Amino acid sequence: MKPSVVTxxxxxxxxxxxxxxxxxxCSSLDAAELREFEHLGRRVHxxxxxxxxxxxxxxxxxxxxxxxxxxxxxxxxxxxxxxxGFALPGDFLGMNLSGRHNFSADSIGVVKVCQxxxxxxxxxIEDRPQLLxxxxxxxxRELSQARDHMVLLGRRSAxxxxxxxxxxxxxxxxxxxxxxxxxxxPMSRQDIADYLGLTIETVSRTFTKLERLGVIEIIHGGISLxxxxxxxxxxxx
Amino acid sequence: MKPSVVTxxxxxxxxxxxxxxxxxxCSSLDAAELREFEHLGRRVHxxxxxxxxxxxxxxxxxxxxxxxxxxxxxxxxxxxxxxxGFALPGDFLGMNLSGRHNFSADSIGVVKVCQxxxxxxxxxIEDRPQLLxxxxxxxxRELSQARDHMVLLGRRSAxxxxxxxxxxxxxxxxxxxxxxxxxxxPMSRQDIADYLGLTIETVSRTFTKLERLGVIEIIHGGISLxxxxxxxxxxxx
DNA sequence: GCAGCCGATTGACCCAGATCAAATTTGGCT
DNA sequence: AGCCAAATTTGATCTGGGTCAATCGGCTGC
Numbered sequence: 001m002k003p004s005v006v007t008x009x010x011x012x013x014x015x016x017x018x019x020x021x022x023x024x025x026c027s028s029l030d031a032a033e034l035r036e037f038e039h040l041g042r043r044v045h046x047x048x049x050x051x052x053x054x055x056x057x058x059x060x061x062x063x064x065x066x067x068x069x070x071x072x073x074x075x076x077x078x079x080x081x082x083x084x085g086f087a088l089p090g091d092f093l094g095m096n097l098s099g100r101h102n103f104s105a106d107s108i109g110v111v112k113v114c115q116x117x118x119x120x121x122x123x124x125i126e127d128r129p130q131l132l133x134x135x136x137x138x139x140x141r142e143l144s145q146a147r148d149h150m151v152l153l154g155r156r157s158a159x160x161x162x163x164x165x166x167x168x169x170x171x172x173x174x175x176x177x178x179x180x181x182x183x184x185x186p187m188s189r190q191d192i193a194d195y196l197g198l199t200i201e202t203v204s205r206t207f208t209k210l211e212r213l214g215v216i217e218i219i220h221g222g223i224s225l226x227x228x229x230x231x232x233x234x235x236x237x
Numbered sequence: 238m239k240p241s242v243v244t245x246x247x248x249x250x251x252x253x254x255x256x257x258x259x260x261x262x263c264s265s266l267d268a269a270e271l272r273e274f275e276h277l278g279r280r281v282h283x284x285x286x287x288x289x290x291x292x293x294x295x296x297x298x299x300x301x302x303x304x305x306x307x308x309x310x311x312x313x314x315x316x317x318x319x320x321x322g323f324a325l326p327g328d329f330l331g332m333n334l335s336g337r338h339n340f341s342a343d344s345i346g347v348v349k350v351c352q353x354x355x356x357x358x359x360x361x362i363e364d365r366p367q368l369l370x371x372x373x374x375x376x377x378r379e380l381s382q383a384r385d386h387m388v389l390l391g392r393r394s395a396x397x398x399x400x401x402x403x404x405x406x407x408x409x410x411x412x413x414x415x416x417x418x419x420x421x422x423p424m425s426r427q428d429i430a431d432y433l434g435l436t437i438e439t440v441s442r443t444f445t446k447l448e449r450l451g452v453i454e455i456i457h458g459g460i461s462l463x464x465x466x467x468x469x470x471x472x473x474x
Numbered sequence: 475g476c477a478g479c480c481g482a483t484t485g486a487c488c489c490a491g492a493t494c495a496a497a498t499t500t501g502g503c504t
Numbered sequence: 505a506g507c508c509a510a511a512t513t514t515g516a517t518c519t520g521g522g523t524c525a526a527t528c529g530g531c532t533g534c
Contacts, residue, residue, distance in 0.1 A: 188482090201483080203482095205483080
């Protein structure tokens with residue numbers, strides 16, 4: 001939200017100790033390539049609520065999320081907001097055709113990214129088709145998720161939306177941190193509403209309803225899934 | 238909708254006389270490659286309402302639309318449908334990670350596609366990074382469209398949805414056939430409703446309303462845009 | 475400890491768009 | 505041309521989720 005104050009750590013970073021090395025774009029590179037790749041990017045730190053890039057900005061960099069959560073969103077002229085996704089460690093951002101970002105991204109809590117200037121990164125890809133293939137894989141996966149989300153936005157009820165969101169978000173956290181029924185929700189209720197095409201009030205009421213039904217417990221900074229099966233039943237329709 | 242009866246024309250087809258050669262994936266190939274590519278695929282004809290492929294089917298082929306319109310959709314278990322897009326000539330279908338299609342596709346009116354078996358096509362791409370780059374471009378463009386559609390589904394009113402749809406559809410037709418204020422709508426009202434996350438009644442009423450306002454005229458098989466500027470104003474919010 | 479703030483919750487009411495129910499138009503077929 | 509089935513339009517009514525308006529509750533700074 002505020003102008004982004006970027007703190008970079010020009011030195012002392014290595015892909016070796018990078019938590020997302022195996023999952024991110026980098027997974028397509030061998031040890032030697034990784035060493036070269038390392039010098040292309042630099043780690044950048046964002047405090048909570050900073051803008052990483054804005055829709056319509058000229059794309060100058062690609063980003064690999066290392067740590068934290070980002071909201072990715074589009075705004076209508078009158079201020080209505082649709083969150084098109086949340087980025088987590090391992091996600092790759094910045095691909096586009098027009099040379100401009102087609103959504104905005106800002107940090108939810110502290111975020112660390114690996115930032116690659118567009119030019120050098122483009123040249124590095126040039127003669128590494130396996131990296132291009134990896135990027136293509138990530139794009140296709142996102143496309144599939146985008147279509148699932150269209151179904152949710154266009155055809156699901158508020159209850160189904162919230163239940164589906166909780167399960168999907170849990171799945172992503174599980175893939176990162178291992179199984180747990182505690183689901184951390186670092187984003188605000190407004191963020192969840194803007195992701196699901198609802199209002200903050202409806203999200204809040206639905207959470208309360210799920211808690212009263214005994215299927216979740218609302219805890220500080222998230223929820224606890226008491227009855228995953230019932231939540232799945234609500235999500236399925 | 239019916240089981241798909243496929244009529245193929247094994248011979249007598251050439252990329253030379255292909256209408257979409259310049260626009261589709263093929264645009265990344267030179268003359269020699271195009272000749273080789275030609276032998277990989279075959280033209281397949283579908284009558285109106287036939288299923289080209291279904292969600293969850295194992296992917297056996299990729300498709301390049303040559304002629305006609307297809308609806309691409311996902312179904313919820315209880316039958317609710319969300320159309321995730323319409324495919325027009327030049328569109329490339331079948332990319333996925335799981336080895337299964339993640340949506341269904343059927344023809345709206347007569348459709349001709351160029352069908353490529355997955356294996357040979359995959360091998361052909363292998364040492365042609367510029368084709369991979371082209372496919373990547375198409376994926377990224379679709380991703381951008383998918384995000385725009387999320388905004389529409391999650392945050393726009395019925396009037397805005399319909400107006401936005403008419404303008405967007407016109408733009409696609411103009412890109413194919415050149416400028417015109419006649420907008421052919423080969424899909425049914427139900428298809429439009431399922432694309433916009435509305436009911437058929439709301440779509441019908443909105444069309445009637447636009448006609449009464451004098452900004453469109455409902456004609457056989459489509460509409461005529463009488464006042465594009467007013468429609469744009471309605472779409473913008 | 476407590477004042478002030480901001481996010482979240484809760485309540486009361488409303489309305490855009492869904493649902494239900496007829497017409498009406500269109501399109502194939504013979 | 506004439507008949508049936510399907511698609512579309514139109515009307516009447518209902519309701520899920522939005523809007524407006526208080527609280528509530530948890531931090532922060534003093």
